[in-house]
Amino acid sequence: MLKYSKQREIIERTVKSFGSHPSAGEVYEYLHPLYPNLSLGTVYRNLTLLSETGAIQKLHMPDGSDRFDGQTRDHAHVVCERCGLVRDIDTPPQIGLADLVSEKTGFVMTGSQLLITGICEACRNGK
Ligand SMILES: [Zn+2]
C-alpha cells in the first residue's frame, strides 16, 4: 500500500503530465494498471485536496462534472457543449480586477475562473 503523501504526489504528477483536462475517472484509468490498489475514491479525494492547496485547478463543467488542470497559471477555458473538449486560452493579467472586486463587494480576490462555452470545430463540421 502506498503512503498517502506518495499517492498524492503520483496523482499530482499524473495530472501535470496530461497537459489536458482529465476527469477523475481518466486519471484513475491511467493510474490503475500501475497502482492496482488505488481506488477511484482515493484519486478523487486527492484531486480535490490538491486543488484546495492550489497545486492543480479544479474546473466545474457546465454539465456538472469536474475536470482537473495541472496548469495553475491564470488562463481561461473554452469548452465544447457537444463533445466536452476543453481548450486553454491565455488571458492577459486582469489588471485592476482585484481593486474592482474589493471596491464593489469588500472581498479580497484570491482567484478567478473564466469558462466559455461553445462548439468546437470538429462538432461544427458535422462530426
Ligand atoms: Zn466538440
Ligand SMILES: [Zn+2]
Ligand atoms: Zn487549462
